[in-house]
Amino acid sequence: MSRFVIGVDLGGTKIYTALADREGNLLAEVKVPTEAGAGTRHVIDRIIQTVAQVQREAGADGPAVALGIGAPGPLNVSTGVVYQAPNLGWHDVPLKSLLEERLQVPVAVENDANLAALGEYMCGAGRGAKDMVYITVSTGVGGGLILNGRLYHGTGYGAGEIGHITIDPRGPRCNCGNYGCLEAVASGTAMAREARRLVEGGGGKAILEAAGGEREAITAGAVARAAAAGDREAGEIIAGAGRMLGIGVAGIINLLNPDTVVLGGGAMQAGPLLWEAMEREIDRRALKKSREQVRLVPAALGSRSGLLGAVVLARQQAGWLKTT
Amino acid sequence: MSRFVIGVDLGGTKIYTALADREGNLLAEVKVPTEAGAGTRHVIDRIIQTVAQVQREAGADGPAVALGIGAPGPLNVSTGVVYQAPNLGWHDVPLKSLLEERLQVPVAVENDANLAALGEYMCGAGRGAKDMVYITVSTGVGGGLILNGRLYHGTGYGAGEIGHITIDPRGPRCNCGNYGCLEAVASGTAMAREARRLVEGGGGKAILEAAGGEREAITAGAVARAAAAGDREAGEIIAGAGRMLGIGVAGIINLLNPDTVVLGGGAMQAGPLLWEAMEREIDRRALKKSREQVRLVPAALGSRSGLLGAVVLARQQAGWLKTT
Secondary structure, eight states: OOSOEEEEEEOSSEEEEEEEOTTOOEEEEEEEEOOGGGOHHHHHHHHHHHHHHHHHHHTOOSOOSEEEEEESSOEETTTTEEEEETTTTEEEEOHHHHHHHHHOSOEEEEEHHHHHHHHHHHHSTTTTOSSEEEEEESSSEEEEEEETTEEOOOTTSOOOOGGGSBSOTTSOBOTTSOBSBHHHHHSHHHHHHHHHHHHHTTOOHHHHHHTTTOGGGOOHHHHHHHHHTTOHHHHHHHHHHHHHHHHHHHHHHHHHOOSEEEEESGGGGGOHHHHHHHHHHHHHHSOHHHHHHOEEEEOSSGGGHHHHHHHHHHHHHTTSSOOO | OOSOEEEEEEOSSEEEEEEEOTTOOEEEEEEEEOOGGGOHHHHHHHHHHHHHHHHHHHTOOSOOSEEEEEESSOEETTTTEEEEETTTTEEEEOHHHHHHHHHOSOEEEEEHHHHHHHHHHHHSTTTTOSSEEEEEESSSEEEEEEETTEEOOOTTSOTTOGGGSBSOTTSOBOTTSOBSBHHHHHSHHHHHHHHHHHHHTTOOHHHHHHTTTOGGGOOHHHHHHHHHTTOHHHHHHHHHHHHHHHHHHHHHHHHHOOSEEEEESGGGGGOHHHHHHHHHHHHHHSOHHHHHHOEEEEOSSGGGHHHHHHHHHHHHHTTSSOOO
């Protein structure tokens, strides 16, 4: 065990760390709460504790060859500075140099959605793809692009903001301040908002029941449970989100002609109605040839996509994988 | 003059051919009508005549080192087969092998919008870019993507269909059969359609006048002339198209984080109202960082972008330019 790498998926609520060998096999994993409220230094300490822990568990001697870490929010891959991570309360945090100083190991930093895309591409539903679009639908909508077999970053590492493509110019307001973004019309948050509106208007009985009778407790999960039990109103909310998602995905298919679109995230679990409505809209709106050439697949790695992507990043950093 | 290449921009109405030296300087140019109605063989003959003509004019001896040609419609870059070119009445035409057989010269074939993108990238408004989006707005809306300094094709050479991204799910029907595509809401055809609708409703007097009093003669050009003369209704049509264009461009900026967006095509000449409305919508809808990092520029090569792109393609084919 002298040659190993570390992958870290740093999120707003948990730090998920793994140790892997040259081939990417995970030999130890640990998950701890982030405790972001205690400040940046505390979070860095916790990351370092998890690294020590997986090394102990795997019986590793000596330092890792490299560490790959995914962070939420926009960042600069080459300097390793996280510009903004609201979930962590971070602003211009030099994550790469903070970790390198403490660990004396080369560190590669990447946006978490990009790492999830990389994880699915190398180890999950996107294996064998050349041009792959990864979309995660949960409280928000995010994504990452693999083009010509490489993570595509754009000019300032800002590419992949799929959630902020306008789907409906007259649509509801998004967190970004804009109107009708994919995130504002197809996320779990959007489904919950529609359900609450329905309940406010006197409808949505089954959904309210699924939320334990509390309007404020209505989530996409409650909508999904009501729909699974056969509630028509809940089904319509889910299908509506699926249609909006389909409009967005069709546009990306027409623009990028990918061979694979991988869809993950908690809100994709809202049931078959979501997927069916999405697919119908894609069939309708994508150009025939591009539609025929693309495979739509559910993500395969669940909540481990980012961690596995971080391990891939670390192996690339170690020179064990070609990055092209 | 023993080492030269040929570039050809094959369109539905004209064949535009040039001879260039190793550095890409054009030494002779010729433009002839395509006469597509006379059949594929006739069009091939005419291409070959133009090649002979530019060679004569440039005093070239011997065959070209390579020929690059742009064709309208989807095609396979590696086999050189044009799948569909409605303007030429073509269906599965093996353009590359037809020309290679006759000319005994290596031929590279590319989609015309992609070549226009390549032309602007290498010789025009996109010089120095790394990630460039090219959009042409004329009767239709097309485009091409340069990502990481290379033409991006997608899995089946179908990328760049910017005109068929849905902008308004409830919008007017597009030629592709779908509703609310960028092409259906922001092209010259869309502006003319809005103007005709206005006239049918009893308005649009200045536009009708600019079209010589004939409703059927209303074009985007007539709308532009009326707007230039200060007509408010014409200005609103143009600004409306600009807003739709801005929504589409903002989505692409959020998805691809390009450093440069080049906008060309006849309908972009509709006047400053178009550009201003587009830019306002981009300012509103693009994520702040990605907006700051992108340069919006008018195309610099006019109707010669495709021809110059074809010359670049030929120089790449000749091994005189790196393709990476």
